[in-house]
Amino acid sequence: MANGGIANDSVANDSAVTAAFAKAAAEDRAALVGYLPAGFPDRDTAIKAALAMAEAGADVIEVGLPYSDPLMDGPVIADAVYKSLRNGTRIADVLDLVRAITDAGTAALVMTYWNPVDAYGVEAFARDLVSAGGAGLITPDLTPEEAGEWLEVSDKYGLDRVFLVAPSSTERRIEEITSLCRGFVYAVSLMGITGARDQLSASAAGVVERTRAHTKLPVAVGVGVSNAAQAREVAGFADGVIVGSAFVRGISAAPDNAAAVAAVRALAADLASGVRR
Amino acid sequence: MAALEQLTKEYESARTDPGFTAELADLLKNYAARPTLVSEARRFGQEFAGGARVLLKREDLAHTGSHKINNVLGQVLLTKRMGKTRVIAETGAGQHGVATATACALLGLECVVYMGEEDTRRQALNVSRMRMLGAEVIPVKTGTRTLKDAMNDAFRDWVASVDNTHYCIGSVGGPHPFPMMVRDFQRIIGVEARQQVLDLTGELPDVVVACVGGGSNAIGVFHAFIPDAGVRLVGCEAGGDGDGQADRTAATLSLGSPGVLHGMRTYVLQDDEGQTLDTHSISAGLDYPGVGPEHSWLKDTGRAEYRSVSDAEAMAGFSALCRTEGIIPALESSHAIAGAMQLGRELGPDALILVNLSGRGDKDVATASAYFGV
Numbered sequence: 218m219a220n221g222g223i224a225n226d227s228v229a230n231d232s233a234v235t236a237a238f239a240k241a242a243a244e245d246r247a248a249l250v251g252y253l254p255a256g257f258p259d260r261d262t263a264i265k266a267a268l269a270m271a272e273a274g275a276d277v278i279e280v281g282l283p284y285s286d287p288l289m290d291g292p293v294i295a296d297a298v299y300k301s302l303r304n305g306t307r308i309a310d311v312l313d314l315v316r317a318i319t320d321a322g323t324a325a326l327v328m329t330y331w332n333p334v335d336a337y338g339v340e341a342f343a344r345d346l347v348s349a350g351g352a353g354l355i356t357p358d359l360t361p362e363e364a365g366e367w368l369e370v371s372d373k374y375g376l377d378r379v380f381l382v383a384p385s386s387t388e389r390r391i392e393e394i395t396s397l398c399r400g401f402v403y404a405v406s407l408m409g410i411t412g413a414r415d416q417l418s419a420s421a422a423g424v425v426e427r428t429r430a431h432t433k434l435p436v437a438v439g440v441g442v443s444n445a446a447q448a449r450e451v452a453g454f455a456d457g458v459i460v461g462s463a464f465v466r467g468i469s470a471a472p473d474n475a476a477a478v479a480a481v482r483a484l485a486a487d488l489a490s491g492v493r494r
Numbered sequence: 495m496a497a498l499e500q501l502t503k504e505y506e507s508a509r510t511d512p513g514f515t516a517e518l519a520d521l522l523k524n525y526a527a528r529p530t531l532v533s534e535a536r537r538f539g540q541e542f543a544g545g546a547r548v549l550l551k552r553e554d555l556a557h558t559g560s561h562k563i564n565n566v567l568g569q570v571l572l573t574k575r576m577g578k579t580r581v582i583a584e585t586g587a588g589q590h591g592v593a594t595a596t597a598c599a600l601l602g603l604e605c606v607v608y609m610g611e612e613d614t615r616r617q618a619l620n621v622s623r624m625r626m627l628g629a630e631v632i633p634v635k636t637g638t639r640t641l642k643d644a645m646n647d648a649f650r651d652w653v654a655s656v657d658n659t660h661y662c663i664g665s666v667g668g669p670h671p672f673p674m675m676v677r678d679f680q681r682i683i684g685v686e687a688r689q690q691v692l693d694l695t696g697e698l699p700d701v702v703v704a705c706v707g708g709g710s711n712a713i714g715v716f717h718a719f720i721p722d723a724g725v726r727l728v729g730c731e732a733g734g735d736g737d738g739q740a741d742r743t744a745a746t747l748s749l750g751s752p753g754v755l756h757g758m759r760t761y762v763l764q765d766d767e768g769q770t771l772d773t774h775s776i777s778a779g780l781d782y783p784g785v786g787p788e789h790s791w792l793k794d795t796g797r798a799e800y801r802s803v804s805d806a807e808a809m810a811g812f813s814a815l816c817r818t819e820g821i822i823p824a825l826e827s828s829h830a831i832a833g834a835m836q837l838g839r840e841l842g843p844d845a846l847i848l849v850n851l852s853g854r855g856d857k858d859v860a861t862a863s864a865y866f867g868v
Contacts, residue, residue, distance in 0.1 A: 289653070307767060333767055335754055
């Protein structure tokens, strides 16, 4: 376990996410991190789909908090979160999904744009996330410069905080970002929004290598992975493989809710076989 | 983020580079037709503004028909300086899109404009203008299909294309350095107007009025007057048709609350969980749920005041200016005209009111014809 399981130097940490990465590393494989937006296609099906994802081999689940202006997401995820919001999804539903996943014994993080957390109150959000068993937040649009309150609150509540590094990030920026991360570091594999790609960008391995030079935290790669072959490729150089749009597309394309859950289960099983090197 | 750092650095070096500032000044004078006039609106003041003396800063006479060209010329020169070959922009009313397409044609750059599908319908004239100027116009079909969604898609394009592309934001919003940079490129409006009013009347205006969507024309005309403590600065937001219902308006400063949108901390029209609300205004250019952060600061410090002007009041202003001055204002600018009518009646015939007439209304004749049934 060269990279998994070792916490940030400054803070002792044995969050469920850290443990999940450590377990995967001990099994000589990458961790599978799956994303699903809460409330999509509806509240209860989202819960069933997440549980199926965990049963089929996802080590960590990112619960998406649907937001009206998902700037970093491509059309597949954006359409899903708009639908979820039209269904009336609230933050309480997001936390219920987190609770269902963690009750079943799987680590869960919330992936959220910052404004909903800001509006809810950072401390209130942290408190309620802890009550739901959540391990922390992935914050794609929160810059380190603006993260002061979150850094304090996440320390107080022992929550993981996952910021993103990109191929365009300078060494100085990677150093700054990784020093603030806890749980793992989210490496964006290419410049662009979320969405499955036929071919993975060559920049993915490069950004992971550059990130490793600055941190002992696990580095997981997201944006573009949709099948077992790509998962295997990423598992060759990263500690975790993050898959989002492919799951959402599976749900969107399913004729009914039972088929949606089955599609998530099948894809998770396929990807779980891929992350074994 | 790397792109924003690059842009900040490049802008900081350009703004103090005499070569850059001279090239921009030349384009503003000899291409965009600056300085724009200040015209006295005598009949309008007498008949509709309580007899107050009303002066119009005529940004409608700038090339392409609005103040948007001031900012675009600056940013497109900056694009060239950065060695980028492609420019993207969001647009609501289409005035920023037209200005961007124009500047790209002039300087030989590829241009792509994102525009909400709803806005491509109500501002069809400007869609045609952009296409004639060689730009690609992409109708945005997500969310509310208006300005905010166009901005979302432009950001999505930019994160994938940043190596060769500059995102030319049209208002004083978005992440740093855009609010500051766009303000700097627009402040020429107020710098000119302040001197023109002094030359014409020997005094400073009692009030400066402008419409506020994102807020670029308002910051442009306000900025030079901020140190003049005796000059009231009044921003007119789009009240929409909803009698103060938050989802039938775009009056962000009047009805919104602090939040984060499009990379800026500012007032936002949002629900209790931070979801951006749908907005409504008869004017596409003001139909936006955020506002430039400097306006939030001006509101919070009390230096500027903001009021909500309804669709109906704006249309009355539109009609009044057409019939008394022979000027067809943009629907956006009509909100400022309506604000001047209110302020004139409040302050009486001794008042001197400067209105920023931010754009002309050719693009709005279809909407206005339908509204008035003519």
